[in-house]
Amino acid sequence: MRYTDKVVLITGGSKGIGKGCVQSFVAAGANVVFCARNAAEGESLARELHATFVQCDVSDTEQLRSLVDTTIEKHGRLDCLINNAGWHPPHKPIDDFSIEEFRDLLELNLVSIFAACKFSLPHLRQTKGNIINLSSLVGIIGQLHATAYVPTKGAIIAIDEAEHGVRVNSVSPGNVYTPLWQEAIDAASDPEQCRADGEAAQLLGRMGTIEEVGKLCLFIAAEATFTTGVDHIISGGAELGYGRKTRQ
Numbered sequence: 648m649r650y651t652d653k654v655v656l657i658t659g660g661s662k663g664i665g666k667g668c669v670q671s672f673v674a675a676g677a678n679v680v681f682c683a684r685n686a687a688e689g690e691s692l693a694r695e696l697h698a699t700f701v702q703c704d705v706s707d708t709e710q711l712r713s714l715v716d717t718t719i720e721k722h723g724r725l726d727c728l729i730n731n732a733g734w735h736p737p738h739k740p741i742d743d744f745s746i747e748e749f750r751d752l753l754e755l756n757l758v759s760i761f762a763a764c765k766f767s768l769p770h771l772r773q774t775k776g777n778i779i780n781l782s783s784l785v786g787i788i789g790q791l792h793a794t795a796y797v798p799t800k801g802a803i804i805a806i807d808e809a810e811h812g813v814r815v816n817s818v819s820p821g822n823v824y825t826p827l828w829q830e831a832i833d834a835a836s837d838p839e840q841c842r843a844d845g846e847a848a849q850l851l852g853r854m855g856t857i858e859e860v861g862k863l864c865l866f867i868a869a870e871a872t873f874t875t876g877v878d879h880i881i882s883g884g885a886e887l888g889y890g891r892k893t894r895q
């Protein structure tokens with residue numbers, strides 16, 4: 648797959664799925680700009696992969712605006728926006744989530760995507776480019792003790808700008824092994840069991856890799872030119888197979 652000389656902006660590209668996207672798009676010949684909050688990590692990856700790093704907290708709208716401006720100043724165009732930066736808080740019942748925590752998560756996982764789309768669309772309409780939002784399988788099937796996270800993911804599936812020739816798709820991963828997943832393993836009372844359960848949730852018996860998600864995003868941007876408004880599940884079959892869900 649080639650995406651030669653196209654310009655791609657990826658939020659949260661310093662590690663995890665965002666890093667997988669940076670790797671895939673650079674390998675396909677694209678000019679990649681990515682952001683994260685941690686400058687040292689971002690700059691070192693940018694040097695390694697020949698991409699451009701911009702320090703930006705996506706929860707801050709003005710920083711997001713200047714991220715898009717910097718991309719245009721550097722490359723003169725934008726072909727693809729990948730809204731990947733996001734966070735899954737540790738699992739807990741709704742009683743233990745404060746309203747403030749929920750508001751902060753909405754800013755990070757949802758408002759930032761609205762803002763990044765808004766700032767990028769004038770440029771994407773010129774190139775008839777595309778947007779890919781990193782949603783989640785649980786945005787469709789739900790998840791226990793994730794009442795704050797699930798709505799932020801369900802809200803970013805399948806919007807579209809077709810009248811301007813801009814395609815908008817989402818990608819919904821199941822369990823993909825990333826630093827975010829490692830955080831959950833480290834926080835578990837039985838880390839080994841937590842990792843084993845994470846692997847066993849898929850029919851394929853393992854978690855996905857950041858490379859597999861990066862390649863799907865590249866396929867959507869570079870090859871799936873008649874595809875818009877679609878949520879692309881990449882889950883190893885985690886949602887399939889009717890079975891027992893409660894202990895009785």
Ligand SMILES: NC(=O)c1ccc[n+]([C@@H]2O[C@H](COP(=O)([O-])OP(=O)(O)OC[C@H]3O[C@@H](n4cnc5c(N)ncnc54)[C@H](O)[C@@H]3O)[C@@H](O)[C@H]2O)c1
Nearest residue numbers: 659661662663664683704705732733783822823825826827
């Ligand atoms: N890993 C999974 O199993 C999984 C499953 C479904 C959906 N997702 C979604 O995929 C996306 C990436 O997840 P991941 O597992 O790679 O996470 P991760 O924590 O491993 O990496 C997240 C990236 O986003 C960046 N980031 C976080 N907050 C930021 C902020 N405020 N401003 C700028 N950058 C910020 C981090 O620096 C990092 O580069 C998230 O939106 C997540 O909800 C992940």
